[in-house]
Amino acid sequence: MNNAFIIGQYIPGESIIHRLDPRTKITIIFFFVIIVFFANSIASYGLLTVFSIGSALATRIKLSYIIKGLTPVWFLIIFTFILHLVVTREGDVLFELLSFPVYSGAVAQGSAISLRFFLLILVTSLLTLTTSPIEITDAIESLLHPLKRIKFPVHELALMMSISLRFIPTLMQETEKISKAQASRGVDFKTGPIKERLQAIVPLLVPLFVSAFKRAEELAMAMEARGYQGGEGRTKLRELKIKPIDIVTFGIFCLIIIGLYLTRT
Amino acid sequence: MDISFENVAYTYQPKTPFEHRAIHDLSFQVSSGTFVAIVGHTGSGKSTLIQHLNGLLRPTQGQVTIGDYQLSSDKKLKEMKELRRRVGVVFQYPEHQLFEETVAKDIAFGPANFGVDQAEIKKRTYEVIQAVQIPEDLLERSPFDLSGGQMRRVAIAGVLAMEPEVLVLDEPTAGLDPRGQKDIMDMFYRLHQEKNLTTVLVTHSMEDALHYADHVIILDHGTKYMEGKPAEVFVKKEELNKVQLDLPEVIQFIFKVEEKFGFRLTYRGQELSELAQELKELIRGADNHE
Numbered sequence: 094m095n096n097a098f099i100i101g102q103y104i105p106g107e108s109i110i111h112r113l114d115p116r117t118k119i120t121i122i123f124f125f126v127i128i129v130f131f132a133n134s135i136a137s138y139g140l141l142t143v144f145s146i147g148s149a150l151a152t153r154i155k156l157s158y159i160i161k162g163l164t165p166v167w168f169l170i171i172f173t174f175i176l177h178l179v180v181t182r183e184g185d186v187l188f189e190l191l192s193f194p195v196y197s198g199a200v201a202q203g204s205a206i207s208l209r210f211f212l213l214i215l216v217t218s219l220l221t222l223t224t225s226p227i228e229i230t231d232a233i234e235s236l237l238h239p240l241k242r243i244k245f246p247v248h249e250l251a252l253m254m255s256i257s258l259r260f261i262p263t264l265m266q267e268t269e270k271i272s273k274a275q276a277s278r279g280v281d282f283k284t285g286p287i288k289e290r291l292q293a294i295v296p297l298l299v300p301l302f303v304s305a306f307k308r309a310e311e312l313a314m315a316m317e318a319r320g321y322q323g324g325e326g327r328t329k330l331r332e333l334k335i336k337p338i339d340i341v342t343f344g345i346f347c348l349i350i351i352g353l354y355l356t357r358t
Numbered sequence: 359m360d361i362s363f364e365n366v367a368y369t370y371q372p373k374t375p376f377e378h379r380a381i382h383d384l385s386f387q388v389s390s391g392t393f394v395a396i397v398g399h400t401g402s403g404k405s406t407l408i409q410h411l412n413g414l415l416r417p418t419q420g421q422v423t424i425g426d427y428q429l430s431s432d433k434k435l436k437e438m439k440e441l442r443r444r445v446g447v448v449f450q451y452p453e454h455q456l457f458e459e460t461v462a463k464d465i466a467f468g469p470a471n472f473g474v475d476q477a478e479i480k481k482r483t484y485e486v487i488q489a490v491q492i493p494e495d496l497l498e499r500s501p502f503d504l505s506g507g508q509m510r511r512v513a514i515a516g517v518l519a520m521e522p523e524v525l526v527l528d529e530p531t532a533g534l535d536p537r538g539q540k541d542i543m544d545m546f547y548r549l550h551q552e553k554n555l556t557t558v559l560v561t562h563s564m565e566d567a568l569h570y571a572d573h574v575i576i577l578d579h580g581t582k583y584m585e586g587k588p589a590e591v592f593v594k595k596e597e598l599n600k601v602q603l604d605l606p607e608v609i610q611f612i613f614k615v616e617e618k619f620g621f622r623l624t625y626r627g628q629e630l631s632e633l634a635q636e637l638k639e640l641i642r643g644a645d646n647h648e
Binding site: 104154158267270271273274275276277278279280281295296299300303304 | 374375409412414439442443446447449452454455456457467468471472502516517520
């Protein structure tokens with residue numbers, strides 16, 4: 094993939110955010126997603142923005158790269174904003190835009206919703222940018238561990254997740270390889286009427302499915318040959334450990350929550 | 359068609375943390391009708407190079423000229439489809455690109471995309487399956503029922519059916535048994551001569567490069583390291599070892615002989631057995647003189 098779309102991409106690094114325990118990151122993001130909806134004043138929005146931008150800066154990944162990578166999301170944010178401008182009718186009429194009256198309430202609500210949207214996407218993409226897929230699944234397995242009591246197959250779920258995450262890049266490479274091979278045989282994926290372009294997908298999808306099934310079978314065989322047996326008694330190469338830095342981060346996040354409570358109106 | 363690279367560079371994902379310069383300052387010329395081998399260690403930029411030959415990639419710097427077509431970073435080629443018809447590429451493990459219900463349909467896929475009519479496709483299908491030695495009764499079978507070697511041949515037939523003027527081969531024998539490897543390489547060599555093709559072979563096998571190519575280009579870290587006639591390039595032992603390439607067996611034999619007996623056999627494209635014969639006569643000759 095040559096485009097700069099960064100959601101779901103992992104950029105290895107050594108920053109504080111990279112070194113946090115993935116469970117810390119996931120928990121904080123979980124609560125962040127909730128508290129974003131409690132913000133209702135300029136000060137509270139400001140606080141959350143400072144927190145998000147601050148975390149983004151702490152990853153040591155160039156902010157411009159992150160912002161650019163969210164391009165497809167920007168369209169959605171701008172679209173939401175414009176929709177609010179046109180539809181909401183509260184407060185005073187500020188000015189007219191192409192004979193549509195724009196209300197002050199609309200500007201306020203539009204900006205608030207767009208900002209919320211932006212913060213949500215930014216913070217959640219920080220998780221995948223700084224945490225490898227393996228770490229994420231380990232964290233999820235560990236966080237869901239209590240569910241084992243009610244016979245929920247936590248380990249199997251985590252295994253499924255890590256296998257599918259592991260194969261995303263492989264399948265992407267495969268897709269690129271096959272689409273190049275077919276392009277060399279005269280398939281045109283990029284131009285022409287929609288109908289033809291849809292038909293052009295068949296020579297891509299069939300080989301992709303064939304190889305995905307083959308891979309799945311080989312993987313299952315390899316796992317069985319090495320005596321894989323999930324769950325009980327299985328030790329881990331990477332043990333997750335809560336470090337002082339995680340506790341400090343949690344502390345900061347609690348302060349943010351308190352701050353948010355105080356700045357709400 | 360003549361092929362020429364002028365100071366070509368290609369960078370994957372420029373201006374991102376994943377930026378990767380695959381080839382740089384690459385210049386060479388291949389005249390029409392040549393069989394050229396491109397040799398290099400893994401990651402030396404071979405695969406990136408061949409994707410420039412039919413416009414799958416456009417150089418980020420410099421210019422690639424294939425026949426009358428020019429590829430450069432600033433403008434899109436209008437006749438891309440024409441270029442792709444005239445330059446056939448057999449990728450690594452080409453059997454992965456099979457998808458049709460029958461072998462015949464898969465072979466017809468390429469030519470049909472380039473607007474060749476049904477009657478002509480039929481004629482070509484029979485020609486190419488003969489070239490790749492696929493029996494006629496397999497034509498109506500599903501390509502997924504065939505053995506690995508047969509699938510490879512069918513996939514190659516699909517490229518040959520486009521009747522390209524330049525044939526690009528990316529390790530076409532990878533993963534085949536020794537017998538199959540020789541069969542396939544001999545077939546490509548025959549086609550190269552019969553149809554007067556320009557052939558570009560990317561390979562790990564020094565033997566193949568020595569045996570089939572008229573010209574060898576050695577790549578290292580994305581740029582040209584050496585080029586020349588195989589018999590001249592492959593005797594440069596120290597230079598080749600520096601880029602982790604081995605000598606072909608025949609040449610190794612000549613060096614061993616020199617080490618042991620103190621004289622050098624001249625390489626003129628002989629087989630190993632012929633060299634052994636020569637050596638035998640030389641030694642006997644030396645004995646007789648005493």
